[in-house]
Amino acid sequence: MSAIKPYDEAYYSMTWMGPKGYPENGNSGRCYFTGLLGMFRLHGESDVLFADGTSGDGFSFRWSPVWGAPAFNGGAGAFHEIWEYTPRALGYRGYWEQDHEGGFEEAFAKLRGLVDRGIPVQVGLHYSLLLPYGAKTSPRLKFQHETMGKSGFGHHVVIAGYDLDRGTVTIFEPNDVMPHSRYEAPIDVFRKAWEQSSQRGPNGYEPWEHHHPFGGEWSLHDGYGPYLMVWVEPERDLDWDIAKSIRHSFRRNLKILSGEYPRPYALFGNQWQIPRFETGAPGMAAFAALIKAGKVKDTVSPKGDPIPLFVRGNIPNHGVLGRAGAAGYLRRVTKELGARGLEIAAAASAAEHMQASSELFKVLRYEADLAKAGTVLEQIAAHEVAALDDMTKAWADVKLITERAPMVNPIAAE
Template sequence: MAYVTGYDDAYHSMTWFGAKGYPEGGNAGRCYFTGLLGMYRLHGEPDVLFADGTSGDGFSFRWTHVWGAPAFNGGAGPFHEIWEYTSKALGFKAHWEEDHEGGFEEAFGKLRALVDQGIPVQVGLHYSLMLPYGAQTSPRLKFQYETMGRSGFGHHVVVAGYDLDKGTVTIFEPNDVMPHSRYEAPIEVFLEAWVQSKQRGPNGYEPWEHHHPFGGEWSLHDGYGPYLMVWVEPGRDPSWDIAASIRHSFRRNLKILCGDYPKPYALFGNQWQIPRFETGAPGMAVFAAKIRAGEIEDVLAPNGERRPLFVRGQIPNHGVLGRAGAAGYLRRVTRELGLRGLDTTHTAAAAEAMQTSSDAFRVLRYEAELKAAGEILSRIADTELKALDHMTRAWDEVRHIHEAAPKAQTLAAE
């Protein structure tokens, strides 16, 4: 038996509650990043919101007619950029692997070796196979299982232990709260879920019903091969400097919010045939205006069901959680500027605006009527345009943050 000591305390939940409370009103998302946030905390970065905001995830927005919905996440390539950029920006070294030549034995052996070293591992899998086991100990997952059944969806969880005698792995579910987020699942079930390529049948890749509709069919999962693993090495670069980190990530976040960087939210498809899409706060404003003008409709599923764009799409969950990270990041930037005697006016105002955006997305999550949702999203876009203006004004201060020592260090030197 092996278990990563300390991960229970480092674990970070991506769950927030609606009006019906726990478990029915539980909302969550961004599983692709939650595990790494816990790893950063385990390995020495206590400010999880700062780590979250460093990723750029909470400053992003994209919308395209191809998908028919706004989104804040986007599959393998975008996820890799988040994992790699954020870890490096925070002074850590991260890894991801998939499709091992030796199959399950090689991958599971690597996973066990990492856990033996005290390193938790985020894995990507088809979660419908795992959900019944989480439902045995989690009221939230039990409710989810009873209402969703065996609908298939890709999901990221963290493996922080295993027991070969019992034939189980210890799973941490990001879309729940402690202690219900931790459960055990049989290794053979974990294997089936981890392979993922079972989605390929005799007639090619076969979609799972209840995935997002696209082109009159149900869509596929997010594009990973079997045995995806993501982990962060213990130990931070001793030369890591928060001021240098902020200077780089702030400009990147500013570019994402203004729509200059569609990444980490690039689109899949032929690079010569990328459909028109909107990004950043300006793109959100354009999208909201299209809803208000009646140019956008709720999503039509292949079974003829008309799905409320915001209530069923899980889109606002990413807004709630991502914007909270963006606000936390900006609050940390404000603090670091203040320690160095630099002006904090605009970073503080930007933090407040992004927190207001996060709170507004909580309301949007439950608005089924599209026109009313468009009005809410329009107000959110106005708020984020204000955040963008403040961040733009703050750049002249932030760009010099690495040149000014914190006051405590200055006094000590004197």
């Protein structure tokens, strides 16, 4: 048996409570990144919101009429771009692997070796197969299992222990609250779920219900192969400097919020056939205007059922959580600028606007009327455009952050 006991304390929840409380409206999201935030905390970075905001995830937005649904997350590229950038920006080494040549045996041996060294591992899998086991200890997963039935969806969880004698792995569900997030699942079921994450079946790609509909069929998930694993090595670079980290990540986040670093994701066939899509805060404002003009409609499932754009898709959950991380990041930037005697007003204002955006997303999450939702989104976009303006102003001071040493507090020095 091997278990990473400190991970119970380091675990970071991406859950927020809606009007009906828990578990029915225990909203969550961003499973592809939550596990890493717990890893950063386990390895020594206590400011989780700063780590979250460093990723750029909470500053982004995209929408395309081809895709049919907006997304308020995603950074500058696909998930692995976040997995690669964020650890490096925080002074760690992050890794991701998939589709090992030796199949499950090689992948599972690698996973066990990491856990034996005290390193939790985030994995991508066909989560519906594991829901019955999580439902035994989690009211939220029990509700999800009962309402979603046997339909499939891809998900990321963290493995922080295993017991070969009992034939189980210890799973941490990132979108729940402790202690319900921790449960045991049989290794053979975990293996099947881990292998099926690729969605490749004997007759080609097999859609899973509950992904967003596209072209009369259920869409695919994020497209990674079997045995996907993501982890962060515990040793932090002794020369890591928060000023250097902010100096680089702030410009990147500014580019993401402005829409200059879009995330096409699965929206194109090749680089010459990218359909028009809106990105960044200006793109969000344009998208809200399209809703107001009646040019955006609710989606329809392959079964013909209408899907309220901002409710059933759960996309606003990412806005709530991502924007909270963006606000936390900007608050830390404000603190570090102030410690070096630099101007803080613009960065502090940007943080307030992103926090206001997060709170408004909680309203958007439950607005099924598209016209009313468009009005809320218009308010959100106004805050994010204002945040973009503030960050643009703050950049002049952030550029100087590596040239100024933190001021010593005379009282503390005595």
